[in-house]
Amino acid sequence: MAFSECLSQASLADCLQRFFATAPVDPAGMAQSLWLIIALPLAGAVVNGVFGKALGRSNTNLIACAAVAGSFLLSVLAFWTLNDPQAVLSSAYRRDPIPYAIGEDFGTWFAAGTFRAGFGLDVDHLSATMLLVVTGVSLLIHIYSTSYMGHDEGYWRYFAYLNLFVAMMLILVMADNLVLLFVGWEGVGLCSYLLIGFWYDDSAKAWAGRKAFVVNRIGDFGFLVGMMLLVLWVGALELQSRGTVAQPSADPWRVALLRSGPLNFRGLEEASRRIAPETSQITGAIPLDATIAQGPLAGFSFGSVLTAILLLFLLGAAGKSAQLPLYVWLPDAMAGPTPVSALIHAATMVTAGVYLFSRVSYLLVLSPTAMAAVALVGALTALWTALIAFAQNDIKKVLAYSTISQLGFMFMAVGLGIFWAAILHLVTHAFFKACLFLGAGSVMHGNAEETDIKKLGGLRKEMPWTWATFLIASIAISGFLIPLSGFFSKDAILHGVHSSALKGYAWVSPTVWEIGLVSAFCTAFYIGRLYLLTFEGKRAPDARVPHAHEADWVMRLPLVILAALSVLGIFYGIPLIHTSAGWETVMENFLSPVFVTARQLTRLFGTVKVEHEGSLLAAWAETWVIALAGGGLAGFLYLKYFPSPHRAPLPAERTVLHWARHKFYVDELYELLIVKPVRLASFVLYKVVDTLLIDTIAVRGTAWVTARLGSLLRYLQTGDTQSYAAVMVLALLGWAAYALFQVLR
Amino acid sequence: MVPIQHYLWLAAVLFCTGMFGVLVRRNALVVFMCIELMLNAANLTFLAFARQRADNLGHVSAFFVIAVAAAEAAIGLAIVIAVFRSRGTLNIDEIRTMKH
Numbered sequence: 001m002a003f004s005e006c007l008s009q010a011s012l013a014d015c016l017q018r019f020f021a022t023a024p025v026d027p028a029g030m031a032q033s034l035w036l037i038i039a040l041p042l043a044g045a046v047v048n049g050v051f052g053k054a055l056g057r058s059n060t061n062l063i064a065c066a067a068v069a070g071s072f073l074l075s076v077l078a079f080w081t082l083n084d085p086q087a088v089l090s091s092a093y094r095r096d097p098i099p100y101a102i103g104e105d106f107g108t109w110f111a112a113g114t115f116r117a118g119f120g121l122d123v124d125h126l127s128a129t130m131l132l133v134v135t136g137v138s139l140l141i142h143i144y145s146t147s148y149m150g151h152d153e154g155y156w157r158y159f160a161y162l163n164l165f166v167a168m169m170l171i172l173v174m175a176d177n178l179v180l181l182f183v184g185w186e187g188v189g190l191c192s193y194l195l196i197g198f199w200y201d202d203s204a205k206a207w208a209g210r211k212a213f214v215v216n217r218i219g220d221f222g223f224l225v226g227m228m229l230l231v232l233w234v235g236a237l238e239l240q241s242r243g244t245v246a247q248p249s250a251d252p253w254r255v256a257l258l259r260s261g262p263l264n265f266r267g268l269e270e271a272s273r274r275i276a277p278e279t280s281q282i283t284g285a286i287p288l289d290a291t292i293a294q295g296p297l298a299g300f301s302f303g304s305v306l307t308a309i310l311l312l313f314l315l316g317a318a319g320k321s322a323q324l325p326l327y328v329w330l331p332d333a334m335a336g337p338t339p340v341s342a343l344i345h346a347a348t349m350v351t352a353g354v355y356l357f358s359r360v361s362y363l364l365v366l367s368p369t370a371m372a373a374v375a376l377v378g379a380l381t382a383l384w385t386a387l388i389a390f391a392q393n394d395i396k397k398v399l400a401y402s403t404i405s406q407l408g409f410m411f412m413a414v415g416l417g418i419f420w421a422a423i424l425h426l427v428t429h430a431f432f433k434a435c436l437f438l439g440a441g442s443v444m445h446g447n448a449e450e451t452d453i454k455k456l457g458g459l460r461k462e463m464p465w466t467w468a469t470f471l472i473a474s475i476a477i478s479g480f481l482i483p484l485s486g487f488f489s490k491d492a493i494l495h496g497v498h499s500s501a502l503k504g505y506a507w508v509s510p511t512v513w514e515i516g517l518v519s520a521f522c523t524a525f526y527i528g529r530l531y532l533l534t535f536e537g538k539r540a541p542d543a544r545v546p547h548a549h550e551a552d553w554v555m556r557l558p559l560v561i562l563a564a565l566s567v568l569g570i571f572y573g574i575p576l577i578h579t580s581a582g583w584e585t586v587m588e589n590f591l592s593p594v595f596v597t598a599r600q601l602t603r604l605f606g607t608v609k610v611e612h613e614g615s616l617l618a619a620w621a622e623t624w625v626i627a628l629a630g631g632g633l634a635g636f637l638y639l640k641y642f643p644s645p646h647r648a649p650l651p652a653e654r655t656v657l658h659w660a661r662h663k664f665y666v667d668e669l670y671e672l673l674i675v676k677p678v679r680l681a682s683f684v685l686y687k688v689v690d691t692l693l694i695d696t697i698a699v700r701g702t703a704w705v706t707a708r709l710g711s712l713l714r715y716l717q718t719g720d721t722q723s724y725a726a727v728m729v730l731a732l733l734g735w736a737a738y739a740l741f742q743v744l745r
Numbered sequence: 746m747v748p749i750q751h752y753l754w755l756a757a758v759l760f761c762t763g764m765f766g767v768l769v770r771r772n773a774l775v776v777f778m779c780i781e782l783m784l785n786a787a788n789l790t791f792l793a794f795a796r797q798r799a800d801n802l803g804h805v806s807a808f809f810v811i812a813v814a815a816a817e818a819a820i821g822l823a824i825v826i827a828v829f830r831s832r833g834t835l836n837i838d839e840i841r842t843m844k845h
Binding site: 721725 | 764841
């Protein structure tokens with residue numbers, strides 16, 4: 001029914017609801033076209049990478065932006081389609097179709113033995129949210145980059161990498177199985193490496209890229225091992241539960257496992273439903289602590305193997321999302337161009353770990369140990385890096401540590417099973433942190449690439465647009481004075497953490513909650529410090545240029561849009577929807593179809609218990625006061641007490657600053673504990689195995705033996721045909737004599 | 746009738762003479778003739794056995810050998826002449842090219 005036609009019969013609200021609940025395109029057709037979302041930026045990357053230099057700057061800009069814009073429009077269409085009740089995904093792994101999801105299986109990607117890896121795309125509300133964030137923020141950053149990289153010679157390389165990154169990130173969020181997700185996971189890592197070392201002439205920047213790559217590789221190794229264990233785990237589960245059902249061949253899960261492989265997310269979801277608590281008597285289900293009878297995992301219980309798998313996933317997620325102990329690459333990643341820091345190292349790629357755990361939420365809730373580990377890693381990271389951010393003077397470094405800290409908040413939420421809050425914070429964080437980074441880029445652009453906040457200051461009047469958007473984003477992240485989107489998403493996490501308890505780990509949630517509160521205080525403080533030193537006060541006397549210039553409108557537009565989004569994000573964090581269970585936030589309600597299995601399993605196993613439903617208003621007030629205190633302290637210190645940035649610090653302060661400024665010597669510790677021993681071992685291996693054993697003995701030794709043998713045998717080669725003939729005759733005689741001897745005997 | 750052993754002894758002597766010549770003589774033309782001697786020794790053996798067993802297959806083989814030997818002689822003599830023209834000698838110690 002047309003919208004205008006509807007308006008004559010029903011109220012505006014009803015008509016709007018009906019309008020947005022009708023898919024603009026055929027859901028089945030949309031599902032078949034999902035690959036286009038990836039193909040567009042991929043094609044842009046190929047065209048820009050191969051022909052970019054010949055096409056020229058304007059054409060490259062146009063192609064790069066148009067590819068991402070097309071992707072964004074298709075993502076909007078996909079998002080819209082999901083609202084339609086007809087948009088259902090009929091997965092091969094289960095009988096009933098899945099509502100609010102579309103997907104397409106493009107067949108088997110590769111097969112080895114009984115293992116299959118499919119090539120399929122699957123978009124549900126979680127993927128769709130990520131799709132919009134990734135393509136939307138990417139589009140803004142592409143537009144911003146056309147101006148920011150306007151004078152760089154390698155513009156075509158830059159846009160090719162950026163487009164490739166978008167394509168890889170889209171593979172990551174749309175993949176319907178872990179193997180395909182891993183392709184995107186590695187792909188974004190590669191693009192991150194390429195873009196951190198974008199200015200490879202500078203060896204420090206090239207090294208930063210290498211560091212990011214190597215640290216990520218450690219995490220990816222864990223992830224890969226976890227995936228392999230998961231294959232065995234699903235296989236063991238299938239084998240063990242075969243006897244519990246009447247007709248295994250009629251079970252769609254078993255049939256699909258053979259045809260499409262064990263790592264499909266829908267298949268894993270179905271597998272998690274075959275697990276039951278120890279006491280319950282669900283038919284066809286295996287108890288979590290049952291011992292695996294056959295196969296390589298024989299002797300371990302399903303629960304303990306699953307915990308190991310999830311801890312390995314945590315290692316992978318810690319690498320990609322820069323959590324303790326693998327966070328050290330992200331601050332160095334700031335060597336890349338600032339828009340890259342905004343896109344890859346703040347808004348999208350680093351959230352992959354959070355996305356991964358939300359994707360396999362149904363597995364995570366089966367293991368309280370893994371959940372406690374995730375939450376504690378998140379909490380410690382949030383506090384640790386917030387403390388380091390206190391003393392950093394590089395504007396991008398502060399934001400980098402802040403990113404790690406905010407990712408820590410998301411991990412806290414994931415660890416306590418509040419997945420929707422983690423995703424909400426992911427989305428709002430993408431908006432305000434991208435805005436902050438782009439603002440920082442604008443500041444650097446207008447101040448001759450100055451990044452030291454002690455040498456900036458007083459930019460409020462000189463860069464009004466940057467100032468206003470930076471202020472809004474700062475308020476959004478810290479929750480200072482006016483609660484904006486970040487306040488509500490962070491509070492959703494803290495409130496959720498406070499009111500829930502992990503089974504067997506009752507001490508975790510209060511600990512995490514308290515660390516979270518301290519981290520929120522620290523956030524407000526360091527963001528306040530960053531803002532005040534950059535924009536308020538007087539212009540520093542040792543600034544590089546006497547007057548900063550405001551960025552052009554191409555750079556201002558993304559800033560304004562992102563700042564507006566940081567404000568509008570509030571809408572998703574406020575409980576507006578009334579359900580049977582009480583008031584829910586829009587995000588919680590929107591994502592509930594994704595986490596339905598996780599919620600059922602949580603209830604079944606009692607992994608996370610909601611201990612007390614505290615008042616949300618009281619929690620808001622508490623967080624607000626904390627943010628106010630942090631921001632207020634920063635204001636007091638840097639506006640009133642220490643107006644001059646160049647005074648001598650107090651003795652006690654000096655020690656604290658010294659440690660924080662040197663990042664608590666973690667890099668040095670890793671250097672001593674890991675890098676040095678590895679270097680030493682490599683040196684020994686190089687000298688003993690490579691130089692001595694392989695080069696000298698194996699390679700040169702073979703050549704020496706051959707040469708010596710050759711010069712010995714050379715004496716036989718006289719070149720005299722008659723002597724050869726004589727040898728032949730003698731041999732013949734010898735054989736004849738032998739034959740004669742045999743015959744006579 | 747002459748017993749077959751006599752033919753065979755004669756053939757063996759001829760063959761050994763030829764072989765000895767091939768191995769020790771230095772003149773290419775003589776080496777060549779010695780090869781003919783060895784071939785004829787083989788022919789003699791064929792014919793002796795053919796006669797003994799009353800089987801014409803031995804004669805056929807002998808004719809083959811004669812035909813091949815004729816072709817070989819034509820080519821071989823041509824080579825000998827060519828070598829003599831280019832080098833002015835037929836001493837095989839001097840015309841060896843298999844070793845530098």
